[in-house]
Amino acid sequence: MGAGKTTVAHLLADAWGVTARDTDHDIEATAGKPVSEIFVDDGEAVFRALEADAVAAALDTHDGVLALGGGAVLADVTQKNLADHTVVYLQVGLADAVKRVGLGSGRPLLLGNVRARIKQLLDERAPIYAAVATITVETDGRSAEDVAAEIIRLIEEPPA
Structure with a gap:
C-alpha cells in the first residue's frame, strides 16, 4: 500500500511497449463497484476470493505488466500461480507509505489509526512479499520513474 504499484506498472509497460493491468480494476469491473x-457490502473474504480469481485470470491472459493489490499474495493459490513469473516487490517503509496513502480514504483496511494499521500490514506482509518476489526494489524517497528504471535494469541486465 503506497508503494506505487500501479504507477510503476504503467511506466514499465510504456517502456516495454506492452499494456499495464491492475487486478483491483479487474475486480471492480467484475463486481460492478469499487x-x-x-x-x-460483501466483506473481506468475498473480496479476497474475487482477487484470487482476478489474479489467476490475468496471469493466464495478460502478456504485459500486471499490478496486484497489496493483499493478493496472501492467498496460497496466488503464491503458487506467481511461481513461474517475474515478481517485483516494491518495498516501502512506514514513513513513505503513510505519506503516500494520506488518511487512507477509500482504503477499507485502513479504518482507525492509519499509521498503526499500515505498520501492522507492513509487518504482516513483508515476509510474504519477500518470499514471493524474484526482485526487490526499495521505493523510499524515490520517484516512480527512478524505481521503474531500476526494475528495467535488473530485468534486462541480470547480474552475471
Whole structure:
C-alpha cells in the first residue's frame, strides 16, 4: 500500500511497449463497484476470493505488466500461480507509505489509526512479499520513474 504499484506498472509497460493491468480494476469491473464498497457490502473474504480469481485470470491472459493489490499474495493459490513469473516487490517503509496513502480514504483496511494499521500490514506482509518476489526494489524517497528504471535494469541486465 503506497508503494506505487500501479504507477510503476504503467511506466514499465510504456517502456516495454506492452499494456499495464491492475487486478483491483479487474475486480471492480467484475463486481460492478469499487473495492471499498466490496469490503463494506460483501466483506473481506468475498473480496479476497474475487482477487484470487482476478489474479489467476490475468496471469493466464495478460502478456504485459500486471499490478496486484497489496493483499493478493496472501492467498496460497496466488503464491503458487506467481511461481513461474517475474515478481517485483516494491518495498516501502512506514514513513513513505503513510505519506503516500494520506488518511487512507477509500482504503477499507485502513479504518482507525492509519499509521498503526499500515505498520501492522507492513509487518504482516513483508515476509510474504519477500518470499514471493524474484526482485526487490526499495521505493523510499524515490520517484516512480527512478524505481521503474531500476526494475528495467535488473530485468534486462541480470547480474552475471
